[in-house]
Amino acid sequence: MKQTNPFLILDYISPEYFCNREKETSKIISALNSGRNITLTSIRRLGKTGLIKNVYYKLKNEKGTKLLYVDILKSENLNDFVKVFSDVIVKSEHKKLSVKLTKFISGIRGKIVFDEYTGMPGVEIGLSDKEESELSLNKIFGYLAAQKERYIIAFDEFQQIVNYPEKNVEAILRTHIQHQHKEKFIFSGSDKHMLISMFNDYGRPFYQSSDMLHLERLDAEVYTRFISGHFKNVNKTITPELIKFWINEFDGHTFYIQYFFNRLYEKKEKKVTDRLAHNTFAEIITEREYVYLGYRNILTRLQFNLLRAVAKEQGVSKPNAGGFIRKYNFSQPSSVNKAIKSLLDKEMLYFENGIYKVYDVYFSKWLERN
Ligand SMILES: Nc1ncnc2c1ncn2[C@@H]1O[C@H](COP(=O)(O)OP(=O)(O)O)[C@@H](O)[C@H]1O
Ligand SMILES: [Mg+2]
Known part of the structure; x- marks a missing residue:
């Protein structure tokens, strides 16, 4: 069976659909x-x-x-x-x-x-x-x-x-x-x-x-060529700059990149413009908004605000440092430490290479904007 959308988000098929x-x-x-x-x-x-x-x-x-x-x-x-x-x-x-x-x-x-x-x-x-x-x-x-x-x-x-x-x-x-x-x-x-x-x-x-x-993130150049190639195969035009912008926007996180280009690929337009890409992302975020809003009910106010602050900073290395605490009006380093630990346990945050980031990249973008 020929795969109609080459940007897989569920299973593996073959190297053709697998970047590098x-x-x-x-x-x-x-x-x-x-x-x-x-x-x-x-x-x-x-x-x-x-x-x-x-x-x-x-x-x-x-x-x-x-x-x-x-x-x-x-x-x-x-x-x-x-x-x-x-x-x-x-x-x-x-x-x-x-x-x-x-x-x-x-x-x-x-x-x-x-x-x-x-x-x-x-x-x-x-x-x-x-x-x-x-x-x-x-x-x-x-x-x-x-x-x-x-x-x-x-x-x-x-x-x-x-x-x-x-x-x-x-x-x-x-x-x-x-x-x-x-x-x-x-x-x-x-x-x-x-x-x-x-x-x-x-x-x-x-x-x-x-x-x-x-495992590290895929190389952005190589990933761009992979994505560009699949659009070219069906005579759709997309620029490397646009692809790189979105790879960077999603912090190189494979699933979120695959899902976004899966949605973009499905559009009938033959030319992928910046506007089409932004609209597609807006669609994705809107569909998920009720989930994001629901997080407010299962997290404490401090946890939710911390997530938002981490999203706005696009990653934070020392969430208990004075500068960060003052900027976002948090009360005490000890309560921030506790909230961070809880968010790590819930896998809402992850810690890598000395930086805390919001795990779900789309949610992070939504928090940044709202
Ligand atoms: N090299 C790759 N090229 C294209 N898609 C990939 C690649 N690696 C992973 N994916 C896709 O990204 C998503 C997440 O990958 P997965 O292997 O499930 O991650 P993990 O096991 O680390 O949680 C899946 O939808 C998968 O199809
Ligand atoms: Mg896995």
């Missing part, structure tokens, strides 16, 4: 092929998942290699982890469910079920306690080890395991991962500090068990 990341892709493949695991970090919505899919696209025809992509974002405990993991294994064999596989699933007290619409198999597992889940994990890793192929396993949103209520999940997983000889792992997540300390703090189970790759 060539160095990162090679780096990951090279680490895996040399027997090293790799950990990928960046803020949310910058392109980690896309990059993993791009790596898998390149590896998909490699003989003797099987690729598993396990997104554990929604998992809340070890039992969920077992369920998601075994589900991915079963789906990866959907063309032919072997007796071995079926046996293995019942061995972890699971059941293979088929989606009534797609016919795709999946795994159902009842609740189990920590000991049972650990036993199931043993069996899963045992199953993979017994296959002749080598598996590459990506755990996306890996920082989630720290939130599981069970104790020592890190140590349990670490032991398994260490003992897999042919399997290699990609760990990916947006909580950079958590992942860095997990893999680099002496004494933590995953200490030095993986290379680290921190």
